[in-house]
Amino acid sequence: MVPVGSLILLVVVVIAPTLLFWVMLRVPKTLDAIGAYVRKRRLGPAPAHPPIERLAADLRRVHRTLAEFPPGTPAVRRRATREAYDALLVQACAAVDVPHRLDSVGEGMDREVERLRIEEALRAAGISVS
Structure with a gap:
């Protein structure tokens, strides 16, 4: 044992x-x-969203890109850039409590008018877009 x-x-x-x-x-x-x-x-x-300074800088950059597209730029690139711009506008609206209808408005003149209205509302809120 x-x-x-x-x-x-x-x-x-x-x-x-x-x-x-x-x-x-x-x-x-x-x-x-x-x-x-x-x-x-x-x-x-x-934080729920990125800093407002970064959103404003991104909005200005993408807005400038949209305005400076040379003739002959592919339609896919233009559309993708517009969609990116719209997404940034929605984020900026959420950050400063500006109402928007970009989710419900289809492509065309109504959407362009809504973009202009939002840009002006953001300017009034202190965010320079262009």
């Missing part, structure tokens, strides 16, 4: 290092998770 003391010594010699290394491998992940949780609670919620 094996003495109990030898069995305990064997368990300590075999299991203790394994358990120690397992804990050492888990400590960095646990500390990272705790740090991320603390940072998240300290910083508060993330």
Whole structure:
């Protein structure tokens, strides 16, 4: 029969290092998770939309791009740029609480008039588009 003391010594010699290394491998992940949780609670919620300065700069850049398209620019590029401009207008409207109807107005003259109305409303709110 094996003495109990030898069995305990064997368990300590075999299991203790394994358990120690397992804990050492888990400590960095646990500390990272705790740090991320603390940072998240300290910083508060993330903003719902990008900073208004970035939106205004993007609006001016895309507006300038639309105005400076040379003749012969593919229709797909023009349409994609207009859609990007509309998306930026919607974001800017949400940021400064300006009502818009770009989601409900189809392509054509009505949409152009709505863009002009929104640009003027954004100017009145302090955002220079052009």
